[in-house]
Amino acid sequence: MNDVITLAHGAGGRQTAELIDRVFKAHFSNPQFTGDDAAVLSIGGADLAFTTDGFIVSPPDFPGGDIGKLSICGTVNDLSCMGARPLYLSCAFVIEEGFPLAKVEKYAASMARTAAEAGVRIVAGDTKVAGKGQVDHLFITTTGIGQCLAGVHTSGTLARPGDVVIVSGDVGRHGCTILLARNQFGIDADVTSDCAPLWGTVEAMLGQTKDIHVIRDATRGGVGTVLYEIASQSHVGIHLDSQSVPVHPSVRGVCGMLGLEPLYLACEGRLVIVAPECEAPAILDVLHRQPYSQDAAVIGQVTAEQPGRVILRTEIGAETMLPPPGGELLPRIC
Amino acid sequence: MNDVITLAHGAGGRQTAELIDRVFKAHFSNPQFTGDDAAVLSIGGADLAFTTDGFIVSPPDFPGGDIGKLSICGTVNDLSCMGARPLYLSCAFVIEEGFPLAKVEKYAASMARTAAEAGVRIVAGDTKVAGKGQVDHLFITTTGIGQCLAGVHTSGTLARPGDVVIVSGDVGRHGCTILLARNQFGIDADVTSDCAPLWGTVEAMLGQTKDIHVIRDATRGGVGTVLYEIASQSHVGIHLDSQSVPVHPSVRGVCGMLGLEPLYLACEGRLVIVAPECEAPAILDVLHRQPYSQDAAVIGQVTAEQPGRVILRTEIGAETMLPPPGGELLPRIC
Structure with a gap:
C-alpha cells in the first residue's frame, strides 16, 4: 500500500478495499x-438498514441527471439492495464560496423530486462553506435509514452454484456519460446516465419472490467489480456470456474507441441480481414491466469451478478471464 | 440574499438560516x-433521533483535538442535546489525492477513541478521493442515530420566563484555538479546544431531573448565536450577567487583542441549558461532578420582556444589547 492516498483508493476497487480493511475496519471494528451496502441494526424492535x-x-x-439526483439515488439504491424500504435521508x-445559489437550488429541487419518487423523506441537513479553491464546486453526503422487509436475506456471500446472474439493464451508461461530459477526448456521442432510484424495482421483484440471493447496485467499478466481489465473498466462479450483456450501441462505440471494458464502467441505476435459475423467468417478467429495467437480461451463471474468478465466454465461444478490477478506473464518477 | 454562496452562509448565523429556509426547507418540506439539532423519527415502535x-x-x-475527534463529538453532541442516547454512526x-495515509489512520484512531468514550458504534462508511487541489486535505461527514429517552422534551421553543440559563463551562475555547492555529495574527497563547463528547454529561443531568427545557451545544456561532436562536424560537428575552460568563483568561486576552466577543466564538464541548430556576442547584451539582463541566455556571435568566433579544448586564451594572449574530464569524472552525 502506498504511503499517500491515491485516486485508486477512491475508485471502489482493490485499493479501496485495502484502505477500508487496513484503516477503517481495523479501528472501527x-x-x-x-x-455490505448498508449496516443492519436492530433498535427497539425495528430492523433498520443504515448507509452513507x-x-x-x-x-x-451531466446528461440524465446532476449531483442532487445522484446523491439520492445512490443512498436509496444501497438501502434497496439490502431489501430495505428507504424511509429517511x-x-x-x-x-465552495462563490458557487451560484441558483445551482444549489437546482440540485435541491433534483433531490426533492428524486426523493419523492423513491418515497423517502429528507429530514435532516447540514451546510458548510469552504473558501474558494478549497472544495470543487460542491460535495453532498447523504445518509439513509430503511426498514428491512421481513423474509428477505440478500448478501454478497449468498451466491450458489447453479444460480443465474441477471443485470437489470444496459451497463456502463453513467461512467460513459461522465467521461464524455469532461470533454477530454473530443468524442461526441448520444449517451445519458442511467442514474435512477430503484426501490420501486426492488419492491416489485421482492413482491414476486423473496428467493433472491444477492442484490447489488453496480456503481463505482461497474458490473465487473460487483461480480468479482460476489465471486470472492461467496467462493464461487461466475461465467458470463458476453453476447448477453446489454450494452447501448453508443457506449459500445465509445468503449471501442478508448479501449475500455463496459463491464467496468459505472452504472447508477443498474442492479446485479443472483437468484436460483427456477426464479429467473418470473424475476425477468417483473423487471421488464418496471420503468428502469426493461432491458433486464440473464448474463451468466454461478459455478463451483474457478472460485473467485469471473470468466467471459466470447462471441466465438472462447473462454477468457475478465481481468480483475484494480487501478484508478474513472475517478469522480459518483 | 446574494446570488452566490458566501462564507457567511456556512457560519451558522443569520445567512445560514436564510439559506436553509429559502432553499432546503422550501424543497424538502x-x-x-x-x-433542531436532530430529527425525531418513530420507526417500528422506536423513537429515534437522526442528525448529520x-x-x-x-x-x-489543533491543540486539544483533530478533525476525527471533532467529527464524532459534533454528531454525538447533537443527539445528546435531543435527549437521545447515541447508538450508531x-x-x-x-x-485529497496525495494526503498521507498515516494521517488518515491518526484521524480514524481519534474517531474510534472518541466513539468508544461516547458509547457509540461506527457501523457504516464511505471513502471518496478527489484530485489534488479539489478538496482541502480531507472532509468527514458523520451521521448519527440515537434512541430518545422517555420523558425528555427539550427544544429551542421551550424556554419560559423565569428559567435560568446555564453554560456547562468556559466559552469560546474551540474558536479561539482554531484562530490561533492558523497563525495569521502572530499571537501565541496557551489555549486548547474544548472539543468533547457530551453524552455522559447529558445522561447524568437527565438522571437528576428531566425538567429541562432546552439543551443546545454551542458550536458554530458560539453561545451568543444559540441564545439568540432560543430567544427567537421561544419568543422570550434573555438577560445575561456578563461577569458570570466563564471565559478562560487566555481566551479573554486574545479576544481583547482582536476585538472579538467570546460569546460568539465556537465551542465544541459546551452546552447551553435552560431550566426552571428551582432545578438549577441540582443541575449545577451534577455538572460540577462531570469531567467536561466542572466550571458550569448560571449566566442569566429568561424574561418575558424584550422578546427575541439578548441583553448583557455589564460589570458596572449598565444594560446593553448583545449585538445579534451575522456576518462571517470564523469560517472553517468545524
Whole structure:
C-alpha cells in the first residue's frame, strides 16, 4: 500500500478495499460494522438498514441527471439492495464560496423530486462553506435509514452454484456519460446516465419472490467489480456470456474507441441480481414491466469451478478471464 | 440574499438560516424536517433521533483535538442535546489525492477513541478521493442515530420566563484555538479546544431531573448565536450577567487583542441549558461532578420582556444589547 492516498483508493476497487480493511475496519471494528451496502441494526424492535455515501461527481451536471439526483439515488439504491424500504435521508453539503445559489437550488429541487419518487423523506441537513479553491464546486453526503422487509436475506456471500446472474439493464451508461461530459477526448456521442432510484424495482421483484440471493447496485467499478466481489465473498466462479450483456450501441462505440471494458464502467441505476435459475423467468417478467429495467437480461451463471474468478465466454465461444478490477478506473464518477 | 454562496452562509448565523429556509426547507418540506439539532423519527415502535454534520475544519489538527475527534463529538453532541442516547454512526470521507495515509489512520484512531468514550458504534462508511487541489486535505461527514429517552422534551421553543440559563463551562475555547492555529495574527497563547463528547454529561443531568427545557451545544456561532436562536424560537428575552460568563483568561486576552466577543466564538464541548430556576442547584451539582463541566455556571435568566433579544448586564451594572449574530464569524472552525 502506498504511503499517500491515491485516486485508486477512491475508485471502489482493490485499493479501496485495502484502505477500508487496513484503516477503517481495523479501528472501527464492531459486530455491526458492514462490508455490505448498508449496516443492519436492530433498535427497539425495528430492523433498520443504515448507509452513507459521499457524492463528488465532476462535472456536477451531466446528461440524465446532476449531483442532487445522484446523491439520492445512490443512498436509496444501497438501502434497496439490502431489501430495505428507504424511509429517511439526511444530507450534508460542503459548498465552495462563490458557487451560484441558483445551482444549489437546482440540485435541491433534483433531490426533492428524486426523493419523492423513491418515497423517502429528507429530514435532516447540514451546510458548510469552504473558501474558494478549497472544495470543487460542491460535495453532498447523504445518509439513509430503511426498514428491512421481513423474509428477505440478500448478501454478497449468498451466491450458489447453479444460480443465474441477471443485470437489470444496459451497463456502463453513467461512467460513459461522465467521461464524455469532461470533454477530454473530443468524442461526441448520444449517451445519458442511467442514474435512477430503484426501490420501486426492488419492491416489485421482492413482491414476486423473496428467493433472491444477492442484490447489488453496480456503481463505482461497474458490473465487473460487483461480480468479482460476489465471486470472492461467496467462493464461487461466475461465467458470463458476453453476447448477453446489454450494452447501448453508443457506449459500445465509445468503449471501442478508448479501449475500455463496459463491464467496468459505472452504472447508477443498474442492479446485479443472483437468484436460483427456477426464479429467473418470473424475476425477468417483473423487471421488464418496471420503468428502469426493461432491458433486464440473464448474463451468466454461478459455478463451483474457478472460485473467485469471473470468466467471459466470447462471441466465438472462447473462454477468457475478465481481468480483475484494480487501478484508478474513472475517478469522480459518483 | 446574494446570488452566490458566501462564507457567511456556512457560519451558522443569520445567512445560514436564510439559506436553509429559502432553499432546503422550501424543497424538502415534510413533517419530520427538523430545525433542531436532530430529527425525531418513530420507526417500528422506536423513537429515534437522526442528525448529520459535515466537518471541514482547517487546520485538521489543533491543540486539544483533530478533525476525527471533532467529527464524532459534533454528531454525538447533537443527539445528546435531543435527549437521545447515541447508538450508531456512519462516516463518509472525502480525501485529497496525495494526503498521507498515516494521517488518515491518526484521524480514524481519534474517531474510534472518541466513539468508544461516547458509547457509540461506527457501523457504516464511505471513502471518496478527489484530485489534488479539489478538496482541502480531507472532509468527514458523520451521521448519527440515537434512541430518545422517555420523558425528555427539550427544544429551542421551550424556554419560559423565569428559567435560568446555564453554560456547562468556559466559552469560546474551540474558536479561539482554531484562530490561533492558523497563525495569521502572530499571537501565541496557551489555549486548547474544548472539543468533547457530551453524552455522559447529558445522561447524568437527565438522571437528576428531566425538567429541562432546552439543551443546545454551542458550536458554530458560539453561545451568543444559540441564545439568540432560543430567544427567537421561544419568543422570550434573555438577560445575561456578563461577569458570570466563564471565559478562560487566555481566551479573554486574545479576544481583547482582536476585538472579538467570546460569546460568539465556537465551542465544541459546551452546552447551553435552560431550566426552571428551582432545578438549577441540582443541575449545577451534577455538572460540577462531570469531567467536561466542572466550571458550569448560571449566566442569566429568561424574561418575558424584550422578546427575541439578548441583553448583557455589564460589570458596572449598565444594560446593553448583545449585538445579534451575522456576518462571517470564523469560517472553517468545524
